[in-house]
Amino acid sequence: MSTTPTIPGLLQTTQVQSEPAVATAREQVTGVGTWFLRNIWYFAYPGQQLKSGKTVAKTILGEPILIGRDSSGKVFAMKDVCPHQAVPLSMGRFDGCQVECPFHGWKFGVDGVCTEIPSLVDDQDFNVCRIKAQAYPCREVQGSIWVFIGDHTADLPAVPVAPGLTDIKYCQSTVTLMIPTHIDYACAALIDPAHVPYVHNAWWWRSTRNMKEKSKKYIPDDNGWTMVKHQPPGHSIVFKLIGKKIETEISFRLPGCRREYLSYRGRTFLSGISTLTPIDETHTELNHTTYWTIPGTSFISPIVDYFVREFLGQDKTIAEMQEVGLRSKPNLIMTIKDAGTPGHWYFLLKKEWALSRAESRPFKNPVIESILRWRS
Numbered sequence: 001m002s003t004t005p006t007i008p009g010l011l012q013t014t015q016v017q018s019e020p021a022v023a024t025a026r027e028q029v030t031g032v033g034t035w036f037l038r039n040i041w042y043f044a045y046p047g048q049q050l051k052s053g054k055t056v057a058k059t060i061l062g063e064p065i066l067i068g069r070d071s072s073g074k075v076f077a078m079k080d081v082c083p084h085q086a087v088p089l090s091m092g093r094f095d096g097c098q099v100e101c102p103f104h105g106w107k108f109g110v111d112g113v114c115t116e117i118p119s120l121v122d123d124q125d126f127n128v129c130r131i132k133a134q135a136y137p138c139r140e141v142q143g144s145i146w147v148f149i150g151d152h153t154a155d156l157p158a159v160p161v162a163p164g165l166t167d168i169k170y171c172q173s174t175v176t177l178m179i180p181t182h183i184d185y186a187c188a189a190l191i192d193p194a195h196v197p198y199v200h201n202a203w204w205w206r207s208t209r210n211m212k213e214k215s216k217k218y219i220p221d222d223n224g225w226t227m228v229k230h231q232p233p234g235h236s237i238v239f240k241l242i243g244k245k246i247e248t249e250i251s252f253r254l255p256g257c258r259r260e261y262l263s264y265r266g267r268t269f270l271s272g273i274s275t276l277t278p279i280d281e282t283h284t285e286l287n288h289t290t291y292w293t294i295p296g297t298s299f300i301s302p303i304v305d306y307f308v309r310e311f312l313g314q315d316k317t318i319a320e321m322q323e324v325g326l327r328s329k330p331n332l333i334m335t336i337k338d339a340g341t342p343g344h345w346y347f348l349l350k351k352e353w354a355l356s357r358a359e360s361r362p363f364k365n366p367v368i369e370s371i372l373r374w375r376s
């Protein structure tokens, strides 16, 4: 149970918060589009876009968070609310070591601990380090900044990564789009194979004219699933041009990460991770980071970004249409087998992750090894 410590001599208005009891957690983990998964890493910001000595303000799961990179290059995250009188710390100054609130000049280290209260006079003995802006675990992995949202910080899970990149040098680029729906709808769409020929029908990708029956093997993997390695479909001009010695592996990880890599004769040449980060109940940030391993080709990043933005823009457009329908809060048939099975698994995985954290027990992957068949 986490509580806010009482600091003698201070008038505190902070509410004491406690974790929901297990029974409450069981009630909370039902319903589509009604709750967020906690105690897990969320993609927060592309590392390349945050220089040393800079900060950026973000809202993640409705929480205002200040993300920064100190003068040594290390990333950090803390609540973007001054614990004194609530002014956002992002509106103050950061000198590369300490954040200064613009209201009364209180300073905080990158760990959120208060280091200075300028109004105190010399003989006013007060231990300022008892005051803290809440710090969040923050990591930079494969050039992306992730923040852990939740109370279970003693035993942090692994940060999701783009696959197939171990011991390989790569270039990378991230495209960011805002999806106007709850993460549950955005995630179901991200891993739904049935929308592909309808939504992604570009001349360079595919159309509904060449729909075929597909059959793919899925296995439970980590806190998600993997569609085992196979040759990519021949519908796209892109794959027709590259030839047949290509293999692809697609996988999913909580909280909303679709990962895919392509290899030629066993060596990865392209990898990507699409991540979903809830901003609030009706906005989800989609970040897609592409990694490519051909040396000296970082200059192609505007071309890569163009195609990724075109492709994901199609998902965004359909989500904007979906948002119109969702306003009437309809009852929905979210998943129809087998094309809907990955979406169904997402809801099972999410629920099991929440319950396993609430019950302090290991996560038990609910995905069942299966061959899924659909037309797309």
Ligand code: FES
Pocket: 082, 083, 084, 085, 086, 087, 101, 102, 103, 104, 105, 106
């Ligand atoms: S509100 Fe931040 S120092 Fe007073």
Ligand SMILES: [Fe+2]
Pocket: 189, 190, 195, 196, 199, 200, 315
């Ligand atoms: Fe899509």
